[in-house]
Amino acid sequence: MYGAVIHGAGDVRFEERPDPVVVEPTDAVVRTVAACVCGSDLWRYRGIAPVPKPTPIGHEYVGVVESVGREVTSVRPGQFVVGGFRTSDNTCELCRAGFQANCLHGTGYEGCQAEYIRVPNADGTLVATPDVPDADRVPDLLALSDVMATGWHAAVSAGVTPGCTAVVVGDGAVGLSGVLAAAQLGAERVIAMSRHADRQGLARRFGATDVVAERGTDGADHVKELTDGLGAHAVLECVGTQDSVDQAFACARAGGTVGWVGVPHAGTLPLEDMFWRNVGLRGGLAPVRAYLDDLLERVWSGAICPGLVFDLTLPLSEVGEGYAAMDERRAIKTLLQP
Amino acid sequence: MYGAVIHGAGDVRFEERPDPVVVEPTDAVVRTVAACVCGSDLWRYRGIAPVPKPTPIGHEYVGVVESVGREVTSVRPGQFVVGGFRTSDNTCELCRAGFQANCLHGTGYEGCQAEYIRVPNADGTLVATPDVPDADRVPDLLALSDVMATGWHAAVSAGVTPGCTAVVVGDGAVGLSGVLAAAQLGAERVIAMSRHADRQGLARRFGATDVVAERGTDGADHVKELTDGLGAHAVLECVGTQDSVDQAFACARAGGTVGWVGVPHAGTLPLEDMFWRNVGLRGGLAPVRAYLDDLLERVWSGAICPGLVFDLTLPLSEVGEGYAAMDERRAIKTLLQP
Numbered sequence: 212m213y214g215a216v217i218h219g220a221g222d223v224r225f226e227e228r229p230d231p232v233v234v235e236p237t238d239a240v241v242r243t244v245a246a247c248v249c250g251s252d253l254w255r256y257r258g259i260a261p262v263p264k265p266t267p268i269g270h271e272y273v274g275v276v277e278s279v280g281r282e283v284t285s286v287r288p289g290q291f292v293v294g295g296f297r298t299s300d301n302t303c304e305l306c307r308a309g310f311q312a313n314c315l316h317g318t319g320y321e322g323c324q325a326e327y328i329r330v331p332n333a334d335g336t337l338v339a340t341p342d343v344p345d346a347d348r349v350p351d352l353l354a355l356s357d358v359m360a361t362g363w364h365a366a367v368s369a370g371v372t373p374g375c376t377a378v379v380v381g382d383g384a385v386g387l388s389g390v391l392a393a394a395q396l397g398a399e400r401v402i403a404m405s406r407h408a409d410r411q412g413l414a415r416r417f418g419a420t421d422v423v424a425e426r427g428t429d430g431a432d433h434v435k436e437l438t439d440g441l442g443a444h445a446v447l448e449c450v451g452t453q454d455s456v457d458q459a460f461a462c463a464r465a466g467g468t469v470g471w472v473g474v475p476h477a478g479t480l481p482l483e484d485m486f487w488r489n490v491g492l493r494g495g496l497a498p499v500r501a502y503l504d505d506l507l508e509r510v511w512s513g514a515i516c517p518g519l520v521f522d523l524t525l526p527l528s529e530v531g532e533g534y535a536a537m538d539e540r541r542a543i544k545t546l547l548q549p
Numbered sequence: 550m551y552g553a554v555i556h557g558a559g560d561v562r563f564e565e566r567p568d569p570v571v572v573e574p575t576d577a578v579v580r581t582v583a584a585c586v587c588g589s590d591l592w593r594y595r596g597i598a599p600v601p602k603p604t605p606i607g608h609e610y611v612g613v614v615e616s617v618g619r620e621v622t623s624v625r626p627g628q629f630v631v632g633g634f635r636t637s638d639n640t641c642e643l644c645r646a647g648f649q650a651n652c653l654h655g656t657g658y659e660g661c662q663a664e665y666i667r668v669p670n671a672d673g674t675l676v677a678t679p680d681v682p683d684a685d686r687v688p689d690l691l692a693l694s695d696v697m698a699t700g701w702h703a704a705v706s707a708g709v710t711p712g713c714t715a716v717v718v719g720d721g722a723v724g725l726s727g728v729l730a731a732a733q734l735g736a737e738r739v740i741a742m743s744r745h746a747d748r749q750g751l752a753r754r755f756g757a758t759d760v761v762a763e764r765g766t767d768g769a770d771h772v773k774e775l776t777d778g779l780g781a782h783a784v785l786e787c788v789g790t791q792d793s794v795d796q797a798f799a800c801a802r803a804g805g806t807v808g809w810v811g812v813p814h815a816g817t818l819p820l821e822d823m824f825w826r827n828v829g830l831r832g833g834l835a836p837v838r839a840y841l842d843d844l845l846e847r848v849w850s851g852a853i854c855p856g857l858v859f860d861l862t863l864p865l866s867e868v869g870e871g872y873a874a875m876d877e878r879r880a881i882k883t884l885l886q887p
């Protein structure tokens with residue numbers, strides 16, 4: 212089969228790779244229907260994270276089960292499935308506590324931007340859809356594999372509750388998904404921080420009630436103007452840079468919480484301010500499996516269309532261009548079709 | 550009247566000061582029955598925080614209401630009262646959210662290690678006991694003014710729930726109060742980290758099920774041995790130094806939370822570790838008023854005796870020796886009697 216391999220900064224190639232097979236009795240092999248490029252893939256593409264050797268890449272996918280190991284009971288060949296960006300047994304103590312991304316037996320994948328994918332821990336990772344979906348529903352389902360679940364984790368971690376005011380820092384695919392999550396979780400006011408007209412538009416479609424275009428302290432000041440001088444109860448930090456983290460804390464009210472899901476490239480937090488104002492920080496790697504049943508139901512019923520974050524669709528064979536388009540900000544998020 | 554004034558590092562004097570009077574119609578004046586010295590007072594005593602000019606000091610007290618302004622309705626002269634270490638109106642949006650230490654109209658005090666205290670926001674700050682307490686109950690009530698409520702805030706912020714495992718970093722008066730709080734809030738296992746036999750003893754009396762004497766990574770390794778290699782669900786950070794903060798995060802399991810209440814003198818947090826393991830941080834300045842009714846009931850019924858953290862009682866006139874004893878670790882916490 213063919214799949215994407217990153218060889219170094221700026222260099223993602225579509226190459227022949229070994230066909231994945233069932234290795235453990237708990238494995239499944241999935242034929243990919245759609246995969247995509249993650250903002251976190253760009254850290255390596257941009258040379259910010261190292262690439263010591265050519266490495267299969269990608270961790271988001273939907274597809275059809277091709278084969279399963281003898282111990283797999285919850286999915287069967289022919290079913291359409293969604294899986295999170297890390298595998299989990301969904302039975303260990305950490306999974307049962309709702310932190311499946313930290314599963315004691317969890318694994319990553321050997322590159323999901325590929326025609327076939329080996330999925331360890333299939334029972335604890337894959338969720339089958341009620342039926343094979345229409346093609347136009349595929350992007351929405353694919354979004355659940357990472358980006359939508361990550362936005363949801365930001366909102367849950369930030370403590371979004373019905374009636375609260377939420378701010379979303381970051382207007383990439385995760386930030387936009389965070390807007391959708393905050394609105395779905397009942398925030399009365401969802402303030403999207405975005406400078407780009409197209410992203411502002413999608414944020415509003417996802418439920419943003421306000422848009423703040425300024426960044427940094429100007430942006431935080433604007434948020435405070437909108438919130439009686441207090442700031443937001445819940446702030447979703449969906450970028451991970453020092454600037455965005457600082458902006459997030461500056462937007463939080465006393466007693467509020469920042470929920471962060473952007474892989475941190477920040478060096479420091481405003482510790483004194485956090486302490487004196489009782490502003491908390493929660494979040495991290497999203498436990499996709501914890502949210503997947505709920506999110507799948509919302510997609511299946513048509514309540515949410517998180518696939519709108521995909522604004523570029525390419526054949527999997529053009530995966531390199533998919534990276535370039537996101538790197539150069541010509542696309543928010545690239546969907547790849549084998 | 551007479552009260553304590555700090556003149557500089559190591560220099561706390563008992564001096565004549567103006568008699569407090571009702572200034573605002575929402576004020577009360579309280580005749581102090583007992584006051585005490587806080588670990589945070591020691592920052593100035595030790596020269597770590599500046600003392601630009603002679604300043605009345607102290608923020609913990611119980612006493613009898615001497616007089617009230619015309620708008621005060623919830624307490625009356627003659628009542629025995631407890632007040633938190635900051636005043637709060639208990640009606641603003643932040644108070645209603647349970648963050649009274651961040652009250653929009655909150656104030657500090659002009660020195661509570663004194664014979665009389667002016668209490669702004671009397672209605673939102675003071676809670677009267679059902680009756681004038683016996684003398685032997687006074688230390689327990691005094692502890693509610695700060696140290697016990699702060700330990701409670703650590704436990705609440707760390708997310709202590711029935712059945713969980715809690716670790717308490719710090720065996721000072723706040724840490725010991727945190728042990729008591731975690732036990733009261735239903736933690737099945739409360740691991741106190743302490744090297745001192747007398748403090749270990751009090752920790753066990755307060756409900757510690759285990760004591761870990763090692764510090765740093767050795768201490769965290771011991772905690773993991775006690776918790777199936779996972780670490781604790783809830784970690785109460787009751788010191789505020791870089792070492793104690795690092796130790797706290799090292800003791801937390803994936804998905805766990807550190808609740809911090811020690812004024813932070815730490816420079817950094819282990820951000821990557823927090824992110825990848827979904828370890829959160831909450832807490833800060835304790836909202837005493839939020840917990841006061843509940844804690845008062847627990848003291849009044851005899852369910853808790855938080856006053857056991859006081860191991861030195863002195864006349865208020867010897868306040869300087871009270872500081873010296875705590876500074877030199879001859880006392881955990883000093884109670885002062887006018």
